[in-house]
Structure formats: structure tokens, C-alpha cells
Amino acid sequence: MNLQQVSREDAAPVMARQFTESYPGYPQSPAEILAYEGHALEGAHEEHWTNDEGTVAIALFAPDETRPPLRIEGEVHTSDDANYPHAVHFAEERTRAVGTRDLSIWTRSDKSLRRTTLESRGYALIQTAPSSKLDIEAFDESRFEAKITSCRYPVLTIAELAVRGFDWMPALYEATDEMARDVPDPHDYVQIPYEQYAERLKNPMVYDHRLMFVAMDGEQIIGYTRVTPYQLDPTLVATGLSGVLRAYRRQGVVTALKVRAILALRDLGFKWLRTENDVTNPMYPLNLDLGFAWEWDWLQFGKSLQAG
Numbered sequence: 419m420n421l422q423q424v425s426r427e428d429a430a431p432v433m434a435r436q437f438t439e440s441y442p443g444y445p446q447s448p449a450e451i452l453a454y455e456g457h458a459l460e461g462a463h464e465e466h467w468t469n470d471e472g473t474v475a476i477a478l479f480a481p482d483e484t485r486p487p488l489r490i491e492g493e494v495h496t497s498d499d500a501n502y503p504h505a506v507h508f509a510e511e512r513t514r515a516v517g518t519r520d521l522s523i524w525t526r527s528d529k530s531l532r533r534t535t536l537e538s539r540g541y542a543l544i545q546t547a548p549s550s551k552l553d554i555e556a557f558d559e560s561r562f563e564a565k566i567t568s569c570r571y572p573v574l575t576i577a578e579l580a581v582r583g584f585d586w587m588p589a590l591y592e593a594t595d596e597m598a599r600d601v602p603d604p605h606d607y608v609q610i611p612y613e614q615y616a617e618r619l620k621n622p623m624v625y626d627h628r629l630m631f632v633a634m635d636g637e638q639i640i641g642y643t644r645v646t647p648y649q650l651d652p653t654l655v656a657t658g659l660s661g662v663l664r665a666y667r668r669q670g671v672v673t674a675l676k677v678r679a680i681l682a683l684r685d686l687g688f689k690w691l692r693t694e695n696d697v698t699n700p701m702y703p704l705n706l707d708l709g710f711a712w713e714w715d716w717l718q719f720g721k722s723l724q725a726g
């Protein structure tokens with residue numbers, strides 16, 4: 419395969435093309451790839467490999483700065499299916515080379531060859547995360563009127579909070595940290611330091627203050643949802659983290675936030691809202707109830723490598 423190690427920036431156009439080809443309906447621009455890879459923790463191990471033809475892209479990330487890394491999360495793409503097993507083998511060799519045993523690789527339920535390749539190499543399915551999509555124009559908000567009316571907490575955008583002079587960044591950091599700890603995940607939660615969080619949120623392509631919605635209890639942010647338009651498909655929008663503080667669950671807060679976000683997207687002329695949830699997350703049936711329809715499952719496979 420003749421792979422070369424390249425920087426994150428040089429890998430991004432190849433990864434974006436591979437991702438978009440591999441997963442039709444999920445178009446990713448190089449800037450989007452960089453933005454989401456920028457969510458890796460500073461100082462954590464990462465490496466990127468591509469070939470001259472741009473037909474193979476491999477990215478390996480550690481969840482935190484531990485040396486050797488506790489585990490590696492791999493993104494493995496090949497234009498040619500025949501190369502996929504070699505690319506997976508390469509990712510395993512690199513994982514061993516950095517002194518790590520645990521490697522996980524994401525794929526999608528409609529990529530049966532990738533799935534069977536991983537299974538035949540001893541990987542086990544460790545997470546299923548259905549992707550689902552809502553027709554924004556067809557959304558019927560009247561079904562949620564009673565729940566929203568009974569929700570006691572006003573919903574605002576971050577843009578609106580900022581106009582009021584509210585110091586929202588530390589409050590959002592604290593709130594989202596509590597929410598994110600409860601998102602079902604086969605791996606341990608890793609807290610991001612505040613400075614890195616604040617830096618991450620400076621990217622308006624992902625964090626558009628008009629599309630970040632919070633529920634307030636007085637001066638406290640108690641609920642949150644973010645939506646982010648795709649760059650390459652002007653009809654399509656992605657959902658980021660949604661959640662509510664533990665003490666405020668089952669009071670209709672996230673339903674109110676989501677309905678508000680969907681109506682804002684409708685006003686802006688978007689057609690589709692996509693979301694992805696762990697299959698065991700109560701957020702998934704909540705989304706189905708809102709009208710989201712299943713598209714495919716993201717599948718995370720994991721393997722404990724033998725010493726090599």
C-alpha cells in the first residue's frame with residue numbers, strides 16, 4: 419500500500435474524500451475533518467497515514483495523554499475493498515508499535531465487507547449507534563405543545579445569552595461536563611481541560627452561537643443542544659451533544675430544546691436534521707418519537723491485540 423505518515427492537515431483532504439466515498443450521505447469537507455479531529459485532547463498520541471494515490475487514509479488517536487496510550491481509536495478507509503484488510507493490519511501494527519494493546523475501529527452497518535473483515539480478524543462489536551434523520555419541513559411541533567408548556571425552564575440561544583452579558587462559556591463547560599459523563603460509551607469518560615474546551619468552541623463552523631440552545635434555571639445552564647450545518651450539503655444539519663443536568667431530567671427540558679432547534683432550522687430553510695445515539699441511550703427513542711427515522715448503524719469494533 420506504500421503508506422506515508424503525514425500531518426493531520428495533509429491527511430484531511432484524503433480522509434475527507436475517503437469518508438465521503440465510504441459513507442454516501444455523510445459528506446465531510448477537509449475543514450470538518452480537521453474540526454472534529456481537533457476534538458482530540460492536546461498532547462494525546464495521534465498519527466495519520468495516506469498513500470500517494472490518496473486511496474487509503476488511516477488515522478489513529480489516543481483518548482488522552484497517557485504514554486503508552488491506554489487505547490487507540492482508528493479510522494480506516496480504503497477506496498478499494500481489497501485493501502481494507504491490509505489497512506486494518508497496518509493499523510494493528512502501528513498500535514502495537516506505540517505500546518498499546520486495545521484498538522477500536524468504527525464502521526457502518528451497510529459496509530458488510532468491512533464488518534466481516536473485522537470479525538474475521540477477531541474484533542468484537544462493542545457499540546452500536548443508530549444514525550437517524552428528521553424531515554424538518556414535515557416536523558409536527560403540535561404533538562409536543564403540552565410537554566413544552568409544562569417545562570419551567572426558558573430556552574435561549576448562546577447568542578441571546580451573550581447579548582445579555584452572561585459569561586456563558588464556564589457555565590456551559592460545567593454543564594456539558596456533567597451531561598457528557600452520562601452518555602453511554604464503552605470507554606471511560608475523559609474530561610477535557612477548560613482551556614481546550616474554550617479553544618474548541620471558537621470554531622464558528624461547528625459552534626454557531628445562533629444554533630446552540632440552552633435551558634436556564636435562573637443563572638444556571640441546566641440543558642443544552644447544539645446543531646451544526648454540514649458544509650457540503652446545504653440541506654443537511656448534524657446534531658451535537660444534547661443533555662440536561664441530572665437533577666432536571668424527565669421534565670421535558672431536552673424535548674423543549676430540540677423542538678426549539680428544529681423550528682429554528684426550519685426558519686433557516688434546512689431540510690434534514692441528522693443525529694447519532696448509542697442504541698441504549700434514552701435519547702434514541704426520544705429522537706424517534708420526535709420523528710427521526712433510522713438510516714444506518716455506526717458500529718464500533720474492538721480488539722485486544724496479542725503482543726507482536
Ligand SMILES: CC(C)(COP(=O)(O)OP(=O)(O)OC[C@H]1O[C@@H](n2cnc3c(N)ncnc32)[C@H](O)[C@@H]1OP(=O)(O)O)[C@@H](O)C(=O)NCCC(=O)NCCS
Pocket residue numbers: 597598600601602658659660661662663666667668669670671672673674695699700701703704
Ligand atoms: C437522554 C436525556 C438527554 C433526556 O433528557 P430529558 O430532558 O430528561 O428528556 P425529556 O424529559 O424531554 O424526555 C422526553 C421523553 O423521553 C423519554 N425518556 C427520557 N429520559 C428517559 C430515561 N432515562 N428512560 C426512559 N425514557 C426516557 C421519556 O419518554 C420522556 O417522556 P416522559 O418523561 O413523559 O416519560 C438525558 O437523560 C441526559 O442528559 N442524558 C445524558 C446525556 C446524553 O446521553 N445525551 C444524549 C446523547 S448526545
